[in-house]
Amino acid sequence: MTLVTLKDVLQPALRDGYAVAGLVTLGWEDMRAYVAAAEAEGCPVILQAGPSCREHTPLPVLGAMFRNLAEGASVPVVAHLDHGYTAEDCRIAIDSGFTSVMFDGSRKPLAENIEETTAIAAMAHAAGVSCEGEIGFVGYSGGENSAGTDPEEAARFARETGVDAMAISVGNVHLQQDKQGGLDEARIRAIEAVTEVPLVIHGGSGVPVAQRSALARGSAICKFNIGTELRMAFGQALRKAVDRDPNRFDRVQILKETHDPLVAATRTVLRAFKSV
Ligand SMILES: [Zn+2]
Numbered sequence: 001m002t003l004v005t006l007k008d009v010l011q012p013a014l015r016d017g018y019a020v021a022g023l024v025t026l027g028w029e030d031m032r033a034y035v036a037a038a039e040a041e042g043c044p045v046i047l048q049a050g051p052s053c054r055e056h057t058p059l060p061v062l063g064a065m066f067r068n069l070a071e072g073a074s075v076p077v078v079a080h081l082d083h084g085y086t087a088e089d090c091r092i093a094i095d096s097g098f099t100s101v102m103f104d105g106s107r108k109p110l111a112e113n114i115e116e117t118t119a120i121a122a123m124a125h126a127a128g129v130s131c132e133g134e135i136g137f138v139g140y141s142g143g144e145n146s147a148g149t150d151p152e153e154a155a156r157f158a159r160e161t162g163v164d165a166m167a168i169s170v171g172n173v174h175l176q177q178d179k180q181g182g183l184d185e186a187r188i189r190a191i192e193a194v195t196e197v198p199l200v201i202h203g204g205s206g207v208p209v210a211q212r213s214a215l216a217r218g219s220a221i222c223k224f225n226i227g228t229e230l231r232m233a234f235g236q237a238l239r240k241a242v243d244r245d246p247n248r249f250d251r252v253q254i255l256k257e258t259h260d261p262l263v264a265a266t267r268t269v270l271r272a273f274k275s276v
Contacts, residue, residue: 003070006078006100006130007164009044010198010222018275019216022046022080022200023266024227026053028065029255030234030262035069035077037266043274044075046100046223049093050082059089063096080132082225090120094127102167106134110153117161125162132223133161136169138202141176148187155194165223167200175228176206183207188219198222205229209272216273226269233265234258 009020023034025047038045047069049062059081066079080100081093090101103120105113113135121131135157136149149168158166168191171184183201192199201207201215204224215221241257248254 002073002076003067003099004044004076004078005128005164006046006080006132006223008130009046009076009078010165013222014198014220016275017217018043019212019222019224019273020044020046020078021204021270021273022048022082022223022225023230023269024048024050024053024082024225025062026056026231026234029258030230031065031069033234033259033262034230034266035073035075036259037263037270038075038077039073040263041267041270041274042075043270044077045270046078046080048080048082048225049098050227051085053082059092059098060096063093063098067097078130084120087116087120087123090124090131094124094129098129100124100130100132100164102132102134104134104167106137106167106169110157114157114160117157117163121162121164130164131162132165132167132200133157133163134167134169134202138167138169138172138174140174141206143175146171146173148184149191151187151190151194154191158195158197163197165200166195166197167202170201172201172203173206174203176203177228177232179206179208181206181208182211183215185215185219188215188221192220195220201225213272217276224273229269230262230265234262237261 070077084090117133124131137147139146200223205228237258
């Protein structure tokens, strides 16, 4: 049993100069591959259920899947709700056995974001669960624009809400399919100078790998969310498996062939976050 909270994995990462991957899951096949990759690399992993995952599979089912994988794993595994938009989303996740919840109030006015995040962090902590909040707004490729995190607002948000991790907007964008972006390191330095809370980068797929490694080792960024990059690896492996034999119809036989390629792609992602 190696089910742990977000705080359990991020505080050592902050202290020892590495980052932990928050891997966006969509189903059993990718969850299982992510845990196998973390075991092979000997590092902790955060399994995340975001909005599109929850649209497909109910939270109580996802909680049971995450916990089953954690119980059999040789490395620490966090069962994390990604982008909970309401207190009710977070409450259901806590009741479903998640050990960490992200409340995303980043579209709301600052005072409202702080007030709601504070209440949800208190609810989570009372249940022994960690809480991540977001300050500033991380936009979406081809969609909403970002609003960069103001360091003073970040300091206030961290102080007043009591969150265990804080997602920031520093040039990162969700759903990027290339790595041309790059993060604003001056803004990161300004934020980490005014708070002790571990920082989180959503949209990690769009960050160049060299910058991921440098920031994992030399900044307060302790969690990079990776979704698109591994969804693309899974999609390619699945397409290849489907096309390999047009007569095959059993999906378990087809899905089995996604495992090894996804483990390999995930191991590459995890290696970049390790300490020197
Ligand atoms: Zn996100």
